Amino acid sequence: MGLLTSMRGDTGGQIMLAVLAVVAVVVPILNLAVPESSPWHLSTYTVTLLGKYLTYALLAVAVDLVWGYLGILSLGHGAFFALGGYAMGMYLMRQIGERGVYGDPVLPDFMVFLDWQQLPWFWHGFDMFWFAALMVVLVPGALAFVFGWLAFRSRVTGVYLSIITQALTYALMLAFFRNEMGFGGNNGLTDFKDILGFDLQSDATRIALFLASALALALGYIACRGIVTSRLGRVAVAIRDAEARTRFIGYRVDRVKVAIWTFSAMLAGIAGALYVPQVGIINPGEFSPLNSIELVIWVAIGGRATLYGAVVGAVVVNYGKTYFTGAFPEAWLFALGGLFVLVTLFLPQGIAGLLRMLRRRGGGTDGPKTASGEASA
Numbered sequence: 001m002g003l004l005t006s007m008r009g010d011t012g013g014q015i016m017l018a019v020l021a022v023v024a025v026v027v028p029i030l031n032l033a034v035p036e037s038s039p040w041h042l043s044t045y046t047v048t049l050l051g052k053y054l055t056y057a058l059l060a061v062a063v064d065l066v067w068g069y070l071g072i073l074s075l076g077h078g079a080f081f082a083l084g085g086y087a088m089g090m091y092l093m094r095q096i097g098e099r100g101v102y103g104d105p106v107l108p109d110f111m112v113f114l115d116w117q118q119l120p121w122f123w124h125g126f127d128m129f130w131f132a133a134l135m136v137v138l139v140p141g142a143l144a145f146v147f148g149w150l151a152f153r154s155r156v157t158g159v160y161l162s163i164i165t166q167a168l169t170y171a172l173m174l175a176f177f178r179n180e181m182g183f184g185g186n187n188g189l190t191d192f193k194d195i196l197g198f199d200l201q202s203d204a205t206r207i208a209l210f211l212a213s214a215l216a217l218a219l220g221y222i223a224c225r226g227i228v229t230s231r232l233g234r235v236a237v238a239i240r241d242a243e244a245r246t247r248f249i250g251y252r253v254d255r256v257k258v259a260i261w262t263f264s265a266m267l268a269g270i271a272g273a274l275y276v277p278q279v280g281i282i283n284p285g286e287f288s289p290l291n292s293i294e295l296v297i298w299v300a301i302g303g304r305a306t307l308y309g310a311v312v313g314a315v316v317v318n319y320g321k322t323y324f325t326g327a328f329p330e331a332w333l334f335a336l337g338g339l340f341v342l343v344t345l346f347l348p349q350g351i352a353g354l355l356r357m358l359r360r361r362g363g364g365t366d367g368p369k370t371a372s373g374e375a376s377a
Contacts, residue, residue, distance in 0.1 A: 007222065007225060012355070013307060017218055017221065031047050031203060032207060049322065052278055054214055055213050055216075055271045055274045056314045058274075059081050059267075059271040060299055061221055061267065062264045062265070062268045062271065063077050063264070063295050063299050064302075065267075065307070067296070068305030068310075069236050069237055069260075070240055070256075070260050071240030073296065074296075075166035075292045076165030077264070077292055078291040079140075079292070080143070080264075081271055081272040081275070081286065082287045083139050083272065084270060085272035086272075086276075088132060088276045088282075089282040090132065091128075091131075092195060092276070093108045093192070094123070095192070099193055107119060129196055136273040137270060140269035141265055141266040144265030147168060148257060148258040148262060169288075173285075173288060176287060186284065188281060189281070189283070190282075213274045220270070224267075224307055225307060239257065299314075300313070301313040301340065301350055306350075309352030317339075
């Protein structure tokens with residue numbers, strides 16, 4: 001089944017992609033073509049903020065793929081996101097060259113400060129964009145494959161698997177905090193200058209990164225939709241609902257889990273790589289287990305096992321976070337926790353479920369069934 005064919009019957013996804021396309025056209029016009037004196041002008045700061053939301057949305061789709069359709073509650077996807085971010089950050093650091101504080105053409109500033117004499121072997125190749133782009137998907141993918149192969153073959157499931165994924169990201173956070181690891185320690189990687197020769201601070205570059213994020217989200221969504229509507233997706237849902245029975249009738253459950261888990265990690269790595277040049281920094285704080293827990297909240301609020309609900313949840317929650325951390329900084333975490341509790345109690349299917357309910361009350365009919373057995377909005 002073709003990827004575009006898989007969008008048939010996914011009304012919610014089609015609406016989301018249509019809105020994304022409109023936003024991708026309107027935002028550059030309002031930023032570049034509308035003068036700053038106009039009330040319709042969109043600042044570069046807002047463009048960057050929207051681009052960051054789109055990378056979060058792609059990350060949420062990756063989490064929903066494994067949680068909603070495979071039944072794996074991952075509390076460690078923030079690790080794959082951060083690894084992709086570090087791979088891109090290493091490329092951006094190599095592009096600084098002699099423009100750094102210490103003027104070393106090869107060593108990043110933090111290495112000169114720590115009196116490193118030569119570039120570590122694992123930094124070689126990151127002066128080339130194609131190599132960095134390859135590492136963005138290969139590093140998270142390789143880690144996910146090894147972790148999944150060991151965990152799924154050992155039949156670790158449920159809360160035990162969730163705890164292990166959380167332990168993985170916590171261990172990586174502690175490791176990356178160490179200066180001797182060669183990734184900038186507590187400060188991480190920052191002070192980026194340009195990407196592919198273009199100034200990172202220019203409006204045109206910010207627009208290009210925003211559009212790249214929108215394109216990645218669209219392609220990532222379509223790819224995930226293709227998976228969940230394929231035979232592999234149907235087997236994944238069977239594993240989620242009755243793993244022992246699926247294994248008994250002859251399916252290699254561990255292989256299905258590893259394949260989807262690894263693909264999801266690679267999507268998270270791409271999201272991290274697009275995130276870093278827009279925010280201008282990557283540090284070990286991105287590995288924090290709290291970040292991975294927050295990802296799950298995005299998906300739960302948007303609507304698990306809908307994919308488009310994960311996009312809505314990520315954008316809505318992060319917009320709320322941006323607003324409330326400025327207006328009510330001390331109350332934001334309480335608001336987020338309260339929102340999660342309310343959604344769990346009264347909207348177990350999230351915002352997507354609410355939209356379906358309103359559509360039914362309005363006299364509409366449910367869309368065709370998805371691979372998860374739920375009607376598409």
